[in-house]
Amino acid sequence: MILEIDVIIRRFLSIIFRVLLLVYSLTILLRFNNVFEWYYYLIAIFVYIFNYNLCFGREGKYGLRPFLRLLNDYTLFFIVLYGKPINDPHAMILLLLPVINALNHSSEKKSRTHSVPMYVLVLLSIYLLDNFQISIGIIVSIFSLGMINLFLSLRVTLLNYSDKLNSILEDYNVGFDGIRKHHRLLKSLLSKFDDFPSPLKSILFSPQTLLCFRVVKNRMVLKSSSKFYLQAEIQNEEKLLASLKVDNIIFNNEIALDGIIKKFNSFIQIEVNNKKYIFLFIFDKSENSRYSYFFIKKFLLGPLIKVARIIDYENKLKGQRRKVLEQYKSKFKMLEDTRDTLHLVKNKLTPIYNYFELLERGEKNGNDYSEQLIKSRERIKPNLKIIKEKSTPYLINQMNPYGLNSEQIISLKKLYNIVINSFQEEMTKTFNLSFGSIEGLNREVTFENLEMLDFLLSEIVMNSDEHSIDNSIELYFSFEKEELILHISNKIKLANKKEMIIKSFNREDISLTLEKHFNGLTLVKRYLLKLNIGHSITINDDIFKLKLNFKTNESTNI
Amino acid sequence: MKVLIFENEFHEIEPIFEVFKLDYEEFNYNYFGNSQSLKPFSLVHEYDFILVDLKLSDKTKMEGFDILDELNKLKFNMKNVAVITGHTDYETKLIEKGFSDLKVIEKPLIITELEKFFKLI
Numbered sequence: 001m002i003l004e005i006d007v008i009i010r011r012f013l014s015i016i017f018r019v020l021l022l023v024y025s026l027t028i029l030l031r032f033n034n035v036f037e038w039y040y041y042l043i044a045i046f047v048y049i050f051n052y053n054l055c056f057g058r059e060g061k062y063g064l065r066p067f068l069r070l071l072n073d074y075t076l077f078f079i080v081l082y083g084k085p086i087n088d089p090h091a092m093i094l095l096l097l098p099v100i101n102a103l104n105h106s107s108e109k110k111s112r113t114h115s116v117p118m119y120v121l122v123l124l125s126i127y128l129l130d131n132f133q134i135s136i137g138i139i140v141s142i143f144s145l146g147m148i149n150l151f152l153s154l155r156v157t158l159l160n161y162s163d164k165l166n167s168i169l170e171d172y173n174v175g176f177d178g179i180r181k182h183h184r185l186l187k188s189l190l191s192k193f194d195d196f197p198s199p200l201k202s203i204l205f206s207p208q209t210l211l212c213f214r215v216v217k218n219r220m221v222l223k224s225s226s227k228f229y230l231q232a233e234i235q236n237e238e239k240l241l242a243s244l245k246v247d248n249i250i251f252n253n254e255i256a257l258d259g260i261i262k263k264f265n266s267f268i269q270i271e272v273n274n275k276k277y278i279f280l281f282i283f284d285k286s287e288n289s290r291y292s293y294f295f296i297k298k299f300l301l302g303p304l305i306k307v308a309r310i311i312d313y314e315n316k317l318k319g320q321r322r323k324v325l326e327q328y329k330s331k332f333k334m335l336e337d338t339r340d341t342l343h344l345v346k347n348k349l350t351p352i353y354n355y356f357e358l359l360e361r362g363e364k365n366g367n368d369y370s371e372q373l374i375k376s377r378e379r380i381k382p383n384l385k386i387i388k389e390k391s392t393p394y395l396i397n398q399m400n401p402y403g404l405n406s407e408q409i410i411s412l413k414k415l416y417n418i419v420i421n422s423f424q425e426e427m428t429k430t431f432n433l434s435f436g437s438i439e440g441l442n443r444e445v446t447f448e449n450l451e452m453l454d455f456l457l458s459e460i461v462m463n464s465d466e467h468s469i470d471n472s473i474e475l476y477f478s479f480e481k482e483e484l485i486l487h488i489s490n491k492i493k494l495a496n497k498k499e500m501i502i503k504s505f506n507r508e509d510i511s512l513t514l515e516k517h518f519n520g521l522t523l524v525k526r527y528l529l530k531l532n533i534g535h536s537i538t539i540n541d542d543i544f545k546l547k548l549n550f551k552t553n554e555s556t557n558i
Numbered sequence: 559m560k561v562l563i564f565e566n567e568f569h570e571i572e573p574i575f576e577v578f579k580l581d582y583e584e585f586n587y588n589y590f591g592n593s594q595s596l597k598p599f600s601l602v603h604e605y606d607f608i609l610v611d612l613k614l615s616d617k618t619k620m621e622g623f624d625i626l627d628e629l630n631k632l633k634f635n636m637k638n639v640a641v642i643t644g645h646t647d648y649e650t651k652l653i654e655k656g657f658s659d660l661k662v663i664e665k666p667l668i669i670t671e672l673e674k675f676f677k678l679i
Contacts, residue, residue, distance in 0.1 A: 372577050
């Protein structure tokens with residue numbers, strides 16, 4: 001993004017610069033005696049503008065446009081300066097203006113600050129305009145200007161390069177789906193080293209491979225790499241880790257990747273979220289130099305810290321997914337065990353069925369099935385015992401993976417947020433939110449299962465959405481006697497079910513009537529009972545109101 | 559009429575077949591808790607009907623589906639073969655194995671259902 005803005009700005013400056021050149025040229029023409037008639041200079045200026053217009057814009061197929069623009073500039077300078085005292089600073093500076101402006105060149109590709117054609121054109125122009133002579137002083141001055149531009153260019157290149165690295169990191173999409181792709185990140189970063197301007201690249205840094213390790217129990221575990229490797233064996237691993245504690249950059253510690261020894265490398269240790277990550281660059285020749293060290297320390301550490309954070313974050317996500325999968329595993333096992341138990345129950349019911357079938361059959365056809373009846377009867381008692389034994393555990397709460405988990409305490413503020421967010425995010429109809437007395441914001445609420453609170457709210461929202469008439473849903477919070485009270489009301493069509501709902505819901509347990517006629521309310525009641533949240537329903541003039549009482553406690557500074 | 563039953567918990571359903579022996583003169587049956595007890599397996603052709611429990615004991619060489627495959631290979635009339643099972647997720651597997659038309663009798667076994675299958679009524 002910044003690079004794009006920079007290109008736009010430089011194109012704009014290119015136009016401004018040409019205007020400046022024209023104005024400057026005019027001052028020379030006005031100040032000094034001219035060899036040609038004024039209209040020749042006017043034609044030259046128009047031709048200059050016309051040529052510039054042709055050469056403005058993108059590079060063109062062979063990248064010649066920047067050079068053509070330069071040539072265009074110096075052709076104009078030559079015409080303007082011909083017959084003028086070239087050693088006069090006013091005149092000389094016109095030739096130097098493109099050199100001074102080199103950093104603002106609008107070319108997309110190579111920097112012109114060290115463009116040889118430009119300096120050749122300057123010296124050639126001076127040589128031709130000064131009667132085929134040129135002083136050492138001029139050459140030294142031009143050379144010095146060139147060196148200054150080179151240093152400036154290096155600074156800008158490094159800044160642009162840093163921006164390119166950061167844009168790779170910004171564009172990387174963290175694998176929320178659990179699929180980690182950070183090896184692609186390493187690969188992209190590595191490819192950017194090829195983008196480095198070639199003379200500088202060969203001096204400073206040209207790695208072939210980039211790997212990332214994490215230090216786990218004082219061992220380096222390979223986490224990611226730009227190339228696929230099955231095995232990484234590090235020589236003197238303990239010594240290396242100890243050295244990295246002293247200086248976080250170590251060169252040329254031997255490592256074997258899939259059995260191939262890589263002698264030329266650099267290990268860089270980064271600490272992120274109290275975890276140690278070690279990046280390893282592999283080179284094809286020794287890069288153990290002060291330049292590389294400086295480059296890594298001052299330039300690469302920032303991006304590598306970001307990469308380490310990304311890898312760490314993706315690993316954390318993986319860990320979370322693993323926890324969720326573990327929960328699914330236990331629930332899945334529970335389901336499978338339940339299925340197996342029901343299968344067993346079905347099997348064990350056969351003698352019970354057969355016993356009554358035989359009684360009936362005997363009555364119908366008059367045959368004597370006493371022997372078979374006795375055999376069936378003998379199987380009934382033990383089978384009933386087995387059915388009872390096998391099915392009882394599934395009725396105990398602790399066996400239920402959807403049941404109570406670990407206790408969680410949340411602040412009242414958080415509870416407000418959870419409730420309001422549930423309605424805001426899940427409800428399709430609009431609702432009104434209002435507050436009575438709001439106190440005790442510093443108090444806390446304890447839940448046996450916070451996940452179940454989400455289920456409860458989801459169920460309430462869904463039912464309100466489905467059954468309410470118009471946008472009549474109201475949420476009202478108040479605080480009384482150390483309890484947060486939430487009233488959820490909406491207008492619904494009840495058609496004579498009013499008494500049934502109130503009676504079946506406002507009981508201590510779940511009534512058969514509620515289960516038979518009101519699925520949604522049954523589920524809500526189940527959650528409310530499990531979460532130990534006080535509740536009641538009132539219905540007046542078709543306004544259905546569900547009241548929830550959340551018990552609060554003194555804050556324990558969570 | 560002879561019926562073969564592959565069922566490792568036959569004692570649960572034995573009274574049914576004893577009743578059939580009592581009520582139907584020509585009815586006879588045999589049962590095995592595992593597949594290897596019937597040697598050679600081609601002796602299946604001596605039977606008119608076969609009942610196969612999909613889940614036999616761990617010691618069986620061939621499980622329920624393997625027995626069905628073998629019966630098919632031996633060109634036994636599969637219309638006279640029924641699967642007996644307490645599971646409910648057998649359908650997909652039966653279809654996969656090419657036994658979508660096979661008769662399934664769910665447990666608990668009911669006498670009249672078996673009578674209909676054996677064409678006794």
